[in-house]
Amino acid sequence: MSHTNLTYVDWLIMLLYFVFVLGIGFALKRYMKTSKDFFQAGRALPAWICGLAFISANLGAQEVIGMGASGAKYGIATSHFYWIGAIPAMIFVGIFMMPFYYGSKARSVPEFLRLRFDEKTRALNACSFAVMTVFSSGISMYAMARLIQTLHVFDYIFLSAGLPLGWIFHLSIILSAIIVLGYIFLGGLTSAIYNEVLQFFLIVAGFLPLVLIGLKSVGGWSGLKASMPNPSYMHSWQGMAHANTNPLGVEVFGLAMGLGFVLSFGYWCTDFLVIQTAMATDTQENARRVPLIAAIPKMFFPFLVILPGLLAIGAATPKITTIEHQDATGAIIHETTIPSEVELKGQGLVPAKADPITGKIVLDASGKPLLDYDLAIPSMLLHYFPTGILGLGLTALLASFMSGMAGNVTAFNTVWTYDLYQSYIHKGASDKHYLAMGRWATVGGILLSMATAYAATGFNNIMDTLQLVFSFVNAPLFATFLLGMFWKRATGNGAFIGLISGTVAAVVHHGVTLPIEAHPGLHGGWIAIVHHYPSDMAQNFWTAIWAFSVNFVVTIIISLFGKPKPEVELVGLVHSLTPKPELGHLPWWRRPETLAVVLLIMVVSLNIIFR
Amino acid sequence: MNLDLRIPMGLMFTLVGLILTVFGMVTSGSAIYARSLGINANLDWGLVLLVFGGSMYILGRRGQKKADLEKPKPLPEGTVRRGH
Numbered sequence: 056m057s058h059t060n061l062t063y064v065d066w067l068i069m070l071l072y073f074v075f076v077l078g079i080g081f082a083l084k085r086y087m088k089t090s091k092d093f094f095q096a097g098r099a100l101p102a103w104i105c106g107l108a109f110i111s112a113n114l115g116a117q118e119v120i121g122m123g124a125s126g127a128k129y130g131i132a133t134s135h136f137y138w139i140g141a142i143p144a145m146i147f148v149g150i151f152m153m154p155f156y157y158g159s160k161a162r163s164v165p166e167f168l169r170l171r172f173d174e175k176t177r178a179l180n181a182c183s184f185a186v187m188t189v190f191s192s193g194i195s196m197y198a199m200a201r202l203i204q205t206l207h208v209f210d211y212i213f214l215s216a217g218l219p220l221g222w223i224f225h226l227s228i229i230l231s232a233i234i235v236l237g238y239i240f241l242g243g244l245t246s247a248i249y250n251e252v253l254q255f256f257l258i259v260a261g262f263l264p265l266v267l268i269g270l271k272s273v274g275g276w277s278g279l280k281a282s283m284p285n286p287s288y289m290h291s292w293q294g295m296a297h298a299n300t301n302p303l304g305v306e307v308f309g310l311a312m313g314l315g316f317v318l319s320f321g322y323w324c325t326d327f328l329v330i331q332t333a334m335a336t337d338t339q340e341n342a343r344r345v346p347l348i349a350a351i352p353k354m355f356f357p358f359l360v361i362l363p364g365l366l367a368i369g370a371a372t373p374k375i376t377t378i379e380h381q382d383a384t385g386a387i388i389h390e391t392t393i394p395s396e397v398e399l400k401g402q403g404l405v406p407a408k409a410d411p412i413t414g415k416i417v418l419d420a421s422g423k424p425l426l427d428y429d430l431a432i433p434s435m436l437l438h439y440f441p442t443g444i445l446g447l448g449l450t451a452l453l454a455s456f457m458s459g460m461a462g463n464v465t466a467f468n469t470v471w472t473y474d475l476y477q478s479y480i481h482k483g484a485s486d487k488h489y490l491a492m493g494r495w496a497t498v499g500g501i502l503l504s505m506a507t508a509y510a511a512t513g514f515n516n517i518m519d520t521l522q523l524v525f526s527f528v529n530a531p532l533f534a535t536f537l538l539g540m541f542w543k544r545a546t547g548n549g550a551f552i553g554l555i556s557g558t559v560a561a562v563v564h565h566g567v568t569l570p571i572e573a574h575p576g577l578h579g580g581w582i583a584i585v586h587h588y589p590s591d592m593a594q595n596f597w598t599a600i601w602a603f604s605v606n607f608v609v610t611i612i613i614s615l616f617g618k619p620k621p622e623v624e625l626v627g628l629v630h631s632l633t634p635k636p637e638l639g640h641l642p643w644w645r646r647p648e649t650l651a652v653v654l655l656i657m658v659v660s661l662n663i664i665f666r
Numbered sequence: 667m668n669l670d671l672r673i674p675m676g677l678m679f680t681l682v683g684l685i686l687t688v689f690g691m692v693t694s695g696s697a698i699y700a701r702s703l704g705i706n707a708n709l710d711w712g713l714v715l716l717v718f719g720g721s722m723y724i725l726g727r728r729g730q731k732k733a734d735l736e737k738p739k740p741l742p743e744g745t746v747r748r749g750h
Contacts, residue, residue: 064689068682075678079669086668104671249671256675260682260718264711268702441698443689443708447682 061211065446072257072450076238076457079249083242090490093243094469095162096335100245104252105341106348108332109145110356111251113322114258115195115459116202116452119360123432126357126364127405129302130288131665133364134357138291139315142350142658144323146651148333149346152324154636155540157334157342159627164327165474171539171628173547174478179554181474183528184327185467189500190521192463193507197518199456200227200508206433208449228508235460236501239468240494247458247465248332254454255352261436261451262359268439269366282369284402292666304570304590313596317603321533328466339636343647350654354661360432367404367431370438374399400424404434460504468496519577526595527565530602531557538610543622543629549614557606564601570594670733672726679719686712 087093125133161167165184169177201224203209209223238246273279280289287293287302294300295307303310323329323346333345373394400407400416407424408417417425436448472493481488511517535554538545569580570591579594588594625632638646690709693699699706 064685067685071678071681071685075674079671079674082669082674249674252671253675253678256679260679260711260715264707268705268707271705272703439702441693441701441707443686443693444702444711447686447711 060442061208061445061449062442064443065449066212068443068446069450069453072454073234076234076250076253077241079253080238080241080246083245083249086245087241087243087490090472090486090493092245093490093493094465094472095331096243096245096248098335099337100248100335102336102341102344103348104248105332105336105345107255107352108248108251109329109345109349110353111255111258111455111458112329112332112462114255114356114360114455115462116456117195117198117459119258119452119455120198120202120429120432122357122360123364123367123435124428126361127368127403127426127428127431128364130283130365131291131357131361132287132301132303133361134291134661134665135303135310135314137353137357137361138658138662139310140319141323141353142654143315144319145346145350145353146654147320148324148330149343149350149647150651151630152536152540153333153343153346154339154633155628155630156330157336157339158633162334162473163469164325164330165470167628168535168539168550169474169478171625172545172550176535176547176550176554177474178479179551180532181470185470185475187525187528188328188463188467188470189503190507191525192460192467192500193504194511194518194521195456195459195463196228196231196504197508197511199231199453200224202433202452202456203227205430206437206449224512228505231457231460232501232505235457235464236497239461239464239497243493244331244335244465244469247461248335250454250461251332251458254451254458257447257451257454259359261448262363264444265435265439265448266359266362266366269363269370269435272439273366273369279365279369282403283365284368288365288368290666291662298589298593303592304588305593305596309593309596309600313600317530317533317599318596320537321529321531321599321603325532325536326529327470328462331462331466331469340638340641340647343636344650347647347650347654350658354654354658363435364428364431367435368402370403372399372401372403397427402426404438405431406434464497464500464504467500468493471496471500516577523565523577526598527558527561527602530561530599531606534603534606534610538607538614540628541630542611542614543625543631544614544619545610546614546617546619548617549610549612552613553606553610556609557602560605561598561602564598565594568594568597670726670730672722672729676719676721676723676726679715680723681719683712683714683716683719687716688712 086097089097091097122133122136125136156164156167159167159170161170163181165177165181168180204223204227209226210220213220213223238250242249270276270279273282280286283289295305295310298304298306298309305313333342336342336345375391375393377389377391395406397406397409397416401424405426405428408427409415410417419425433452436445436452440448472489476492476496477484477489531554534557535550538553539550563582565579566582567580567585568588569575569584569586570578570588570593573579573591575581575584578591588597622632627633643649686708690706690712694706694709
């Protein structure tokens, strides 16, 4: 990808974004008077802002790049991650769970666990969550710096200033750290949420024209269909009955149960990264609306982030071309464009994968070049966008990296300050003290993220390993919340032992299974190989199913042997003991339940249209 | 809340739209648009963003004004609240 020719307009747009991001932080600084203002945005934001932040918090750049990559690799089936793997869970958290989160007055998800269960369950969840947020933010930082290097965004500036190109990586890390630190230090969660909304609109503004131009270039929807490597690319449900007949390598039960239930409910219903945005609204009704409002754009995001992947694979592969044209003097000029080797060996606009050390193209077992799917969206941007709007597209990508980092950092500083520092290190200090602690926790969180980003440069597999460990910790979580909110007999001991057993089950399941064509090790099978899965996705879904089921069963068994909390202590925390949310003053069409039904109808229709 | 997000956001998109529109006009007919299939993507999308940013800004200003009007005026020190 040597033809990145950015000009001053592109950099001007990026600069403008940075100025506004920090400007919003400064404008918010004077409103940050108490720790509630800083950590919970004063619980005063409008529902639509929190709704857009709710999905943007999840729409980090890895998500944008990854969804485009899956679109290029698997086709429309990728939309399962949205239509099955997000919308139902978002509806569930809004309708059923938000009353407990918001109504319990808990300030964070781990704090809810303390109210419902006990101190040790909270400590377990708070510690694992704090560690994960810091690492995730570091991974975002690392990925952003690598992408800036790959796309040669700053090469021109560095070359003209006479600086070594190797410094671009350091500059990207330091610049993103300073900007994210700046705006969170100043404006806390409000800043993070505002920037997530800004990022939402930037992604739409940057990717919608890309999709439109891309579609025009392949000849519209019918042209796209005709240009696909095989017709199943355009269907999401074809061949899902059996794992061997669809590109994902997953069968319908694994998909619905693993992705649609365990993983997606575990993420959208328990991850404080997204829940914190809903808890920042002004009323409980609005907190319930937040995930539902978020579900509307979420439903249509496949058209913005997955479709570019399909368009990239469907576009014509770059060839050596010669254009003949006459210059002003009438002389005939032949202009030859020679694409790089990775482009020539790629498919469509998805380049072939080059070994980062030797620069040689990586081949698969049958001698065909492997494709670097992660570059599907970046190469689309570079291919179709002229300078100017290209700056906007790149700004959208940068914004999604930064807001991904910011969401993690605000989740970290809240959980650190409220659930760890205030609970175990320094109880009973003044509110001012905790506000200051939150600010310094932000600095600490960013420094740890930077350390993670640099660690990632040293160890090749660190990102995959971290994500694997996260999946072990997260997979069983939803069972704990489900039992906690809907079964009043569930006890603290049950929840604690259940959670640990669930994680152990995930580790063991991973250790005894292996996707076919993978070597034992990071991909599984490091204890013994008992079962082969058709794909790593299937293995991942089934690991989650096992972790969830073990946690569910163990929590119930241990709880039955213990003494439950007295019912008076569980009012507002358990469904059967909590009065239904009072909605009498709202006309039927303004109630969250009505919106939920409309959303369900919409998501079913989308599945039928693209079946 | 205090700062209506639509104001700074509207302002930012208006400025981005302005930059793209002006740049699009200046570079109209240039060879750089061969990439985008001959469409002057800067001019067209710049205008769209200009309209979007402008309307966000206007809505935000309106919202802020309404919120300021609704905000109860702080009572002077020492006022005794009556009723209830």
